[in-house]
Amino acid sequence: MAGGETLLDVRGLTKVFGTLKACDGVDLDIARGEIHALLGENGAGKSTLVKMLFGSLEPNAGEIRWNGEPVRITSPSEARRLGIGMVFQHFSLFEALTAAENIALSLDAKTPISTIAAKAQALSYSYGLPLDPYALVGDLSVGERQRIEIIRCLLQTPQLVILDEPTSVLTPQEADKLFETLERLRGEGKSILYISHRLEEVKRMCDRATVLRHGKVVGHCDPRQETAASLARMMVGTEVHAVVRSVDEGAGTADVLLRVDHLNRAPATPFSIPLRDISLDVRAGEVIGIAGVAGNGQGEFFEAVSGEVLQDRAEAVSIRGKPAGRDGISGRRRMGAAFVPEERLGHGAAPAMKLSENLLLSRHATDPGVYVGAFGIVRGAAISAAAKRINQMMDVRKSAEDPPANALSGGNLQKFIIGRELDRQPSVMVVNQPTWGVDAGAAARIRQSLIELARSGSAVLVISQDLDELFEISDKIAVMHNGELSKPMPRAEATYEKVGLLMGGAEPGHVHHHDPAEMA
Amino acid sequence: MRLELVKRPQQSALFSALSPFIAFGLMVVAGGVIFLILGKDPVNGLYAYFIEPLTEVWSLHELAIKAAPLILIAVGLSVCFLSSNWNIGAEGQFTIGAIAGSAIPLYFPQFQNGAVLPMMLICGAIGGAAWAAIPAILKARFNTNEILTSLMLVYVAQLILDWLVRGPWRDPAAMSFPQAPAFHSWAIVPELMPMSGRANWGIVLAIVAAVAVWFMLSRTLKGFEVKVIGQSPRAGRFGGFSTARTIVFAFLVSGALAGLAGIVEVSGAIGRLQPQISPGYGFAAIIVAFLGRLNPLGIVAAGFVLALSYLGGEAAQIGIGVTDKTVRAFQGMLLFFVLACDTLIHYRVRLVRPAPAAPPAAAPVTETAHGHG
């Protein structure tokens, strides 16, 4: 243990949602001046626990001691008064307000905004996280937004800073910068509760770790003494099967099934990113990964490729050699393409509709006469049978025969959505963030199924923020930054550092890469 | 004590079925309270309102006459509301439908045969659809708020009707009375059972329309499209459906049915165009649509309930001397209760007593369960 006396002592903290025990008798103690990791899978109860520590959720049972005194943290302002600060995973920022106004909202109402702006700017420079207090948050990048969250938290001079998955939105280089900041805070005697599922960074930086599984503490450890594999085993409970990736035999020679050719797109909304001259070939049998920090045009690119937004030129997107730029999403599906968007609820699936209805959502146009008969009459029996088939294939766990999409956990719904498309044996598959917020078991299954689809002769394009995932499944990796796409580099040549630099906006020319044509 | 909502894992089937009945029950209770405040015996008042009109054959006919336009309009509105298109201008579409349909007997009085009425109905539907197309196209093309535009067009439609019956279409024989000439007999919707009362084929038309729309919504891809665009437009676009096309479709269906209701009303119940042709059917139909839980078959039942409230209002005015203005108050309350009860379908409501202010940190939560999933 690095620090001295205990700052925060939690005993038996429990939170129940309906019939689900999100946290079940959790014990946790944090010493002064330590970086304490909270590890666990998606859905293990990490966010619920920290929300109780920050007063956003009310525990059903348990005790919290702060500096040895029992306390009830009834609201975030009470938490701040005690000296607990929080940097949220899904930022709690206001896009229509300036950085300074955002910061002011969690500070003493008597301090004028101009004073807050000056203080925030000074603090941000002293930590090397420069910030323009008068910029509108809506105009800022994800990394800049996180700076506001951090500065807002530090301005309250907290003794304990809670960071929820802070690096999931950063480039490797930005993450290094964050680690420096955290180590400096530790040096100042502050405690940090660091939530992550990235084991390497936990090993590198944290003094102690507490591991949660299904709402219960399953162990405490010193992460430096553990291996990534042993930590993963503690988190998941069982051995996670590593994804098996055979080498793509016909790399670079097979037919191009998806071609994006000089794709441009003007911004549709005030805060969206224009796409600039994107070209990309995806061949049969290969998985191409697109890395990038969130908000660099990935969503816009997905909409353009899927046909939710049409292009001016038909040749801008070609599927199996046919120009598809003027066809809508149904037309592109009929050409053999399948799509899985980032948002599961509200984009890939209608939340309140049953799984069978959500099957119809993407399949009504592609299987003529199968799911929709004459006069547009829906064939319920055929749809139910197909839904059952998909649920079995992907091992979708559900509480009812045909539950609404929003009754499933993230991992199970994602398995259903991916399975819905795989069931068609598509020749082109485009997936945006395939395993975002998905538990390790489901994520492994999804990744494996994408590789298998490619090896069976389809072209697979995966957009992801998770570099580990891309290195695990891709044959080539390209990087999207500010609406531009770098040339894909073969996986053998790609390193975290190279990809990270491109994600941060380094000139593509500065990173050495081969032209795929040279390999052929 | 505070009220807390807990999201149900799945919609409660029990409350889906019960909520309209609970709402109606609450309205009856509130109605009784209003009668008390007005100094009337609540039992007498409620009897006059909700029972008496059902005791005589002629008034059952009147019930059917009033239910027909309410059902026709509300069935169309269900398509709009399910697709999240807030058409609240049905009253205007009703008016324009009445005008468009009436143009045939008024401009071609010598044209008298069996083709007149069908043509009037078609023109009425087209007129209503055309009026509804204005907010639809403005929303689809320019993203203009359809709530406000459709409502503004109600006032415009009523002024057009007013101008016609006082100006170009005024019956010269009616002295200074502002009304159009009475329709000839070929232009009148025939009565169902002329021996026992005035009810006409309008109610049959309404029920047929309800069944047809029910089939469309529950069994066809078009119905799926309407619902998915309404619940989750982005998922709908991902499914390959066009938001703009759905907007126009929903408004056209809804406008056509409202227009049909308009021409049925003037050529059936009234027999001519006059400045006032609706006691607010277009607005009451909004209540019918919600009371029927946006299901066309439920709407048929709900249409009769609201029709009863109109009859009851008239009966109560004559019988116990309560102003017929109470009708709209009752109808408004009914919609309030329907909306409040719908919450029970999606949430469990419970009262939570805040934990004592002092530590221990273990906060005991006392809950009084209200409803169960």
Added chain:
Amino acid sequence: MGMAEAILLTIATAATPLLLAAIGELVVERSGVLNLGVEGMMLMGAVTAFGVALMTGNAWLGVVAGALAGLLFSLFFGVLALTLVTNQVATGLALTLLGIGLSGMIGVAFVGQPGVKLEAIFIPGLTELPLVGRLFFGQDPMFYISILLTAGVMWFLFRTRAGLTLRSVGDSHSSAHALGIKVIAIRYMAVMFGGACAGLAGAQLSLVYTTQWIENMTAGRGWIALALVVFASWRPWRVLAGAYLFGAITIAQLHIQATNLADLASLPGPLFWFAGLVKSVPSQFLSALPYLATVIVLVLISRNRRLTMMNTPASLGRPFVPDR
């Protein structure tokens, strides 16, 4: 008093209820709530103000009662839309339908009765100033209240921390909740403020504008006020401008309807010809002008999607259920 001054005065009288109702709804919408019940709340304000003024003989008591009635009536909406998270559009409609019904029922006793007028305030010396004297120093109190409220709302929203908090709730209720801001409580206060303003607007109609009770006397003004908020892109000073624009349209069409062509014989030829052309339009079409203008204005403003998206409170109309 000259012709121009008289017209300006009547424009102000026609604009004031729109301004009052719209400035209240602006605050409601800035907090992320869409209350379509403005028409109903105005009617409840109008009938209550009229009744109380009639019974007490004191117009000021009527004003207070009208505001209170609007405020209390808005709570029906609040309980449903905020506590029971019902659909805000449907609930607002329900409030309007209920308001039309209840006010009609209450107002039966007042139909045809002469009301009590809220008298204008005269300031000796200033009121007599040419052209602007009556406009700025001789109006009814509701005019001053509407202007002060507009200025107050501007100051509150953009110069106070409470206003910043209210705007933050309208921008992202989940972020606000995460920071510990009491989203529902703030929205309740906004809804009640909106209700009180709509009540005042109704009181202006029955105590100043017409001095009588007529069923459904708002004639769509509540809806026009809602349109004004959109037109104004949720900015108070633009609401003021919009209200006076609509006031001017209303008064212009009334003047055209009321004027005799014969009285205009002195006008120069082309103008007289134009006046004749306008007069040949049936009066119903002139009456439709404010409604048509609303549609046109909404189309013009919404054509610019980018601008609309920038200004619309991001949480507007979205239900909020805090997790506890």
